[in-house]
Amino acid sequence: MFLDLDKKPKDKVAAIDDSGASLTYGEICGFISRFTHALPQRSLFFIFAENKIGSLLGYVGALSSSVVPLVISAKTEKTLYETLRDKYSPAYLWAPNEMLPGLGGEITDFSEAGYTLVKTGLQSPALYEDLALLLPTSGSTGSPKLVRHSYRNIEANAFNVLRLFGLTENEHPMAVLPMHYTMGLSVISSHLLAGATLILSGRSLLDKGFWQMMREHRVTSFTGVPYSYELLSKLRFFRMDLPDLYTITQGGGKMTEELFKAYADYAEQKGKRFIATYGQTECTARMAYLPAELATTKTCSIGIAEPGGQLSIIDKDGRETFEGEAEGEMVYRGENVTLGYATCAEDLLKGDENYGVMHTGDLARRDADGCYFIIGRLKRFLKIYGLRIGLDEVEQMVKAEFNTDCHCKGDDEKLIVLVTDARLKEVLPAFIEGKTHLFHQRVEVHVVKEIMRNETGKVIDQ
Amino acid sequence: MTNLEKLNRIFCEVFNVEESALDSGFDKCNIEGWDSVRQLSLSTAVEDEFDIMLDAEDILEFTSYDNVNRILAKYEIEL
Numbered sequence: 001m002f003l004d005l006d007k008k009p010k011d012k013v014a015a016i017d018d019s020g021a022s023l024t025y026g027e028i029c030g031f032i033s034r035f036t037h038a039l040p041q042r043s044l045f046f047i048f049a050e051n052k053i054g055s056l057l058g059y060v061g062a063l064s065s066s067v068v069p070l071v072i073s074a075k076t077e078k079t080l081y082e083t084l085r086d087k088y089s090p091a092y093l094w095a096p097n098e099m100l101p102g103l104g105g106e107i108t109d110f111s112e113a114g115y116t117l118v119k120t121g122l123q124s125p126a127l128y129e130d131l132a133l134l135l136p137t138s139g140s141t142g143s144p145k146l147v148r149h150s151y152r153n154i155e156a157n158a159f160n161v162l163r164l165f166g167l168t169e170n171e172h173p174m175a176v177l178p179m180h181y182t183m184g185l186s187v188i189s190s191h192l193l194a195g196a197t198l199i200l201s202g203r204s205l206l207d208k209g210f211w212q213m214m215r216e217h218r219v220t221s222f223t224g225v226p227y228s229y230e231l232l233s234k235l236r237f238f239r240m241d242l243p244d245l246y247t248i249t250q251g252g253g254k255m256t257e258e259l260f261k262a263y264a265d266y267a268e269q270k271g272k273r274f275i276a277t278y279g280q281t282e283c284t285a286r287m288a289y290l291p292a293e294l295a296t297t298k299t300c301s302i303g304i305a306e307p308g309g310q311l312s313i314i315d316k317d318g319r320e321t322f323e324g325e326a327e328g329e330m331v332y333r334g335e336n337v338t339l340g341y342a343t344c345a346e347d348l349l350k351g352d353e354n355y356g357v358m359h360t361g362d363l364a365r366r367d368a369d370g371c372y373f374i375i376g377r378l379k380r381f382l383k384i385y386g387l388r389i390g391l392d393e394v395e396q397m398v399k400a401e402f403n404t405d406c407h408c409k410g411d412d413e414k415l416i417v418l419v420t421d422a423r424l425k426e427v428l429p430a431f432i433e434g435k436t437h438l439f440h441q442r443v444e445v446h447v448v449k450e451i452m453r454n455e456t457g458k459v460i461d462q
Numbered sequence: 463m464t465n466l467e468k469l470n471r472i473f474c475e476v477f478n479v480e481e482s483a484l485d486s487g488f489d490k491c492n493i494e495g496w497d498s499v500r501q502l503s504l505s506t507a508v509e510d511e512f513d514i515m516l517d518a519e520d521i522l523e524f525t526s527y528d529n530v531n532r533i534l535a536k537y538e539i540e541l
Contacts, residue, residue, distance in 0.1 A: 204498040208522050231502060235518040385499060430478050439499045440478055 015198040035061035044124040048074040049179040051202040054115030058094035070134040093118040125345035148339040156335035157284035161190035169195035186285030218244040225252035225386030252386040264295035278302035284336040309334030330364035489526030
């Protein structure tokens with residue numbers, strides 16, 4: 001069975017959520033057998049995810065029953081949901097009860113933990129036999145482009161991550177990253193494989209309830225994005241008394257040097273471990289990690305390939321090397337490299353297009369000890385608050401809505417939008433926030449006379 | 463500018479609203495998007511504007527317009 005869920009002790013608690021409800025491994029198995037009878041195999045199934053037990057059940061139910069889920073945020077903007085529905089044609093939805101009135105379709109009587117199965121009346125498209133899971137490329141933001149995962153991808157990631165952290169059934173991880181986000185799902189699947197107890201929370205780190213849960217459930221590990229760690233510093237995290245918290249781990253972008261050092265030193269002083277990691281949705285979350293014992297000496301490094309994976313660099317002369325100092329595009333090989341993308345329903349029939357090799361689009365430097373450092377990016381996107389903001393997508397959105405020329409650039413602090421229509425200066429930040437969830441104060445609009453392009457149409461840096 | 467005007471301007475900028483929207487119903491439950499990003503922007507802007515250092519417990523209480531008013535009183539900022 002998926003993640004060997006049926007081999008865990010039946011009365012062991014698998015998850016506890018914000019409501020205080022808990023779920024055992026035995027109850028998961030019972031739900032899976034009911035789920036298997038409720039839906040035909042190889043159906044396409046949308047999960048409106050929240051970090052709650054109901055949502056978790058939909059995910060493990062689907063993965064164990066040969067039903068293929070697309071996991072999206074329950075807060076997905078309605079027009080984006082409708083675009084996804086019209087494009088991919090799911091036969092079923094799994095949604096929180098309070099969302100049901102707005103979804104349409106036939107509400108079935110198959111329901112569990114605040115979630116209910118809805119029959120859309122649409123016919124599932126044909127699905128590739130090894131297709132297991134679909135995730136948006138950009139969390140909850142704008143694009144209908146999906147990443148196609150195989151069953152092996154998910155199992156391999158769960159096992160690699162389990163080995164990387166040495167997970168056992170005694171872990172109580174704080175699973176606070178959203179389930180529709182690859183790293184959030186990775187925390188869940190790796191700990192279920194270990195037979196641990198997930199503490200599922202949809203709360204903000206600035207919610208008192210979050211800290212009550214940390215203490216009450218004696219949380220042993222915390223996984224965050226760089227922004228989570230900025231927040232924690234503000235909350236004087238270094239002075240908090242959290243004796244059970246042993247592992248703090250980070251992914252989803254680059255931390256500042258100052259912040260990285262602060263957490264590395266904190267962990268060393270308090271006898272905890274700080275583990276920076278690197279990953280992408282395209283590789284089922286994790287790909288590299290910096291072993292805890294190197295945290296204080298290799299500041300801001302993403303370390304080495306995770307167990308089961310291999311990293312290399314292709315330099316500017318096109319030469320690929322696996323060791324020694326080098327600089328160039330970082331390439332990853334491993335069983336967690338996903339099958340490829342989907343941009344329409346027909347793509348769901350496609351097989352493996354990556355063959356286990358991923359050109360990451362990130363520029364890296366490898367030092368003499370074999371540790372990797374990310375130094376830049378080849379692809380046109382930003383990562384702000386762990387959100388991936390596709391620059392081309394934002395440009396298209398703005399052009400389509402406002403009939404203006406537009407060019408986007410920026411860094412992982414802010415998005416800069418160049419437009420030619422001065423009237424847009426005020427409205428664009430709110431518009432972009434509405435579409436992408438990026439906080440409007442991180443959007444800067446520059447009005448320019450003209451967006452300069454060279455003869456091939458490529459924008460000249462300005 | 464009075465302290466109240468300064469505070470209201472911070473709220474208007476962080477939440478992208480008119481000043482008239484700021485009343486006792488302006489809180490985390492009623493305002494969509496009152497997430498950690500906004501809450502921290504709010505508390506950081508307040509710290510910078512009034513030159514204070516908020517306790518962690520107070521940052522966690524930045525969940526409504528009324529609360530923020532009340533917390534500022536604690537730091538002897540008269541509104």
